[in-house]
Amino acid sequence: MKKRRLTRSPGCGGFSLRVPALAITLALVCAAAGAQTASPTTNAGANLKGHEPPLLLSPASGNDEKSRAVGESKASPEKTGDSPKTPALPTFSALSTPTRFTYPAALPPEAAVRRVLEALPELQTARAGINVSIAERQRLESGPYEWSVRGEAARRRVRYEKNFQDYEVSVDRPLRWFGKAAKDEALGKQAVVLSNAFYADTWHEAGRALLAAWFGLLREERVAWRMNEQVALSGKLLEGMQKRVRAGDVPKMELMLAQTEHQRLIVVQQQAAQRAQLARIALERKYPGLPLPGAAELSSGPAALSPLSPLSPHSPIPAHVERTDWGERIAAANHEHEQATMQVEQKKLLVERSSLERMPDPTVGVRYTSERDGEDKIVGLSVSIPLPGEARRAGHAGALAELDQARQEEMRIRNKVDREARQLLVQAASAKKIAATLETVSNEARQNAALVAKAYALGESAFADTLLANRQALEAAQASESAHIDALESYSRLLLDSHQIWSLEEEKEEISKSE
Numbered sequence: 001m002k003k004r005r006l007t008r009s010p011g012c013g014g015f016s017l018r019v020p021a022l023a024i025t026l027a028l029v030c031a032a033a034g035a036q037t038a039s040p041t042t043n044a045g046a047n048l049k050g051h052e053p054p055l056l057l058s059p060a061s062g063n064d065e066k067s068r069a070v071g072e073s074k075a076s077p078e079k080t081g082d083s084p085k086t087p088a089l090p091t092f093s094a095l096s097t098p099t100r101f102t103y104p105a106a107l108p109p110e111a112a113v114r115r116v117l118e119a120l121p122e123l124q125t126a127r128a129g130i131n132v133s134i135a136e137r138q139r140l141e142s143g144p145y146e147w148s149v150r151g152e153a154a155r156r157r158v159r160y161e162k163n164f165q166d167y168e169v170s171v172d173r174p175l176r177w178f179g180k181a182a183k184d185e186a187l188g189k190q191a192v193v194l195s196n197a198f199y200a201d202t203w204h205e206a207g208r209a210l211l212a213a214w215f216g217l218l219r220e221e222r223v224a225w226r227m228n229e230q231v232a233l234s235g236k237l238l239e240g241m242q243k244r245v246r247a248g249d250v251p252k253m254e255l256m257l258a259q260t261e262h263q264r265l266i267v268v269q270q271q272a273a274q275r276a277q278l279a280r281i282a283l284e285r286k287y288p289g290l291p292l293p294g295a296a297e298l299s300s301g302p303a304a305l306s307p308l309s310p311l312s313p314h315s316p317i318p319a320h321v322e323r324t325d326w327g328e329r330i331a332a333a334n335h336e337h338e339q340a341t342m343q344v345e346q347k348k349l350l351v352e353r354s355s356l357e358r359m360p361d362p363t364v365g366v367r368y369t370s371e372r373d374g375e376d377k378i379v380g381l382s383v384s385i386p387l388p389g390e391a392r393r394a395g396h397a398g399a400l401a402e403l404d405q406a407r408q409e410e411m412r413i414r415n416k417v418d419r420e421a422r423q424l425l426v427q428a429a430s431a432k433k434i435a436a437t438l439e440t441v442s443n444e445a446r447q448n449a450a451l452v453a454k455a456y457a458l459g460e461s462a463f464a465d466t467l468l469a470n471r472q473a474l475e476a477a478q479a480s481e482s483a484h485i486d487a488l489e490s491y492s493r494l495l496l497d498s499h500q501i502w503s504l505e506e507e508k509e510e511i512s513k514s515e
Contacts, residue, residue: 103501106488108214108291113502116287117206126199133195137188143181145174145361156372164372172365172382180361183353190346197342200504201335207502208493210290213283215489220276221293222481227269230474234262254463261467329498330421337417340410347403354399360386424497428490435483438476445469445476 103110117123149171156164176184241258244250283292331337362385369378452469455461495501 104488104492104495106218107211107492107501110502112289112291113207113210116290117203117210117502119289120206120287122202122206123199126195126202130192130195130199133191136191137185140184140188140191143176143184145176147171147173148365150367164375166369166371168367168369170365170367170382172363174361174363176361178356178359180353180356183349183356187346187349187353190342190349194339194342194346197335197339201339203504204335204496207496210287211489211492211496213279213286215485215492217276217279217283218293219482219485220272220279222485223478224269224272224276226474226478226481227265227272231262231265231269234258234265238262250463257463257467261471326425326494326498327418327421330424330494331414331417333497333499333503334417334421337410337413340406340413344403344406344410347399347406351396351399351403354396358388358392358396360388360392421497424490424493428487428494431483431487431490435480435487438480438483442473442476442480445473449473 107113150169152168154166156166158164238255238258241250241255245252245255280292283290362383365382367378367380367382369380370376371378449466449469449472452461452466456463456466492501
């Protein structure tokens with residue numbers, strides 16, 4: 001067997017030094033981001049050329065695609081000799097609001113989303129709560145009092161006279177006075193309004209949960225797709241190494257390293273496929289009928305995947321809009337704060353009602369009496385008024401305390417909504433910057449892996465350095481893709497929280513038009 005002599009020239013030192021430098025760069029970027037984020041890379045395979053080992057990460061395909069509005073881009077992948085082109089994620093302003101929104105292409109069809117949300121058990125429960133509040137309104141409007149009918153019969157015995165039959169019939173009912181009936185009617189209407197606000201908040205929270213689950217599936221399936229690609233490329237590398245070992249060009253130790261790396265990638269691919277399958281099952285079971293990204297695309301390999309398919313993170317985000325205050329839109333459209341405000345109004349009505357309750361309601365009745373076998377007939381009017389006690393004053397004090405509690409809760413929710421809106425704006429703005437930075441890191445990692453592979457082919461670098469460079473390039477590519485999905489999710493969350501997509505108001509308008 002020919003022994004290969006490995007030499008290092010001054011230029012080769014650059015190859016070995018770029019690997020740890022790249023690791024430091026990745027660590028700094030991830031520390032600045034505070035979370036895993038990502039940017040687009042190309043999904044192309046590399047072919048064996050002579051005895052040069054192929055890169056586990058495919059070469060870049062160019063980032064000259066122009067940004068277009070969401071939903072307007074329906075481009076198919078540009079087929080080349082070995083790989084489709086993947087357009088880069090266009091830039092966007094996370095602090096800008098377009099006057100007319102185009103539905104994001106990365107999301108499922110809006111009509112299907114509405115059907116799925118309406119069928120959720122929590123939405124059905126909230127809708128039943130509206131019927132409960134309507135019945136409660138009818139009860140309050142009718143009042144708690146009812147007519148009472150009394151009858152009495154007696155036998156009168158008079159000495160030295162005959163016996164007489166006496167009887168009495170009366171009808172009475174308590175009456176709400178001092179505006180109590182009008183206040184109860186207002187409370188009933190407020191209960192219906194509050195239940196509708198609860199339904200709207202439940203709808204919005206269900207939309208948030210669906211959005212998070214949807215992008216979670218895209219993220220996991222994208223990782224699984226990337227690992228499928230890497231396992232296939234690693235298999236080609238292993239085949240090339242086996243041929244070179246049989247030819248005596250490389251030592252068997254390098255073949256063992258290639259086999260170990262291939263097995264490691266298979267394990268990672270299996271774990272990624274498991275996570276993707278679990279996410280798909282969770283989405284299918286919780287949202288039946290929702291069209292999901294096709295599993296056939298994932299199993300068919302990289303060549304079957306369109307760069308603008310739901311599995312791809314490169315869906316465009318609009319960048320042609322003027323700056324507008326997103327925070328005010330989100331705060332004004334927040335159903336949780338709306339519900340808290342309505343609860344304060346309800347407590348105010350309850351305080352006013354308890355204040356009126358300190359004056360007891362009278363009971364008014366009419367009676368008819370017949371005595372001495374009808375010789376005496378009496379028609380009378382009765383009025384009774386309870387004397388108020390300490391319980392009524394305590395009830396009013398409790399209503400005041402509940403009003404103060406509701407006001408404090410409304411203030412807490414208002415601060416929470418404002419805080420979350422600001423955090424969402426910062427997250428959306430930083431996601432764009434992080435994605436752009438990680439895209440640069442991914443490109444540098446890919447170039448570094450190519451240089452290390454070339455150095456190994458020239459005998460100026462060890463095979464272990466090639467594996468390390470490829471592994472770092474793969475991690476950078478996954479982080480870049482994840483960051484682009486994070487940017488799309490943040491932008492979609494902005495649209496959802498500002499009621500530009502999946503809003504209950506649009507659903508009500510469609511229902512009213514159909515009626």
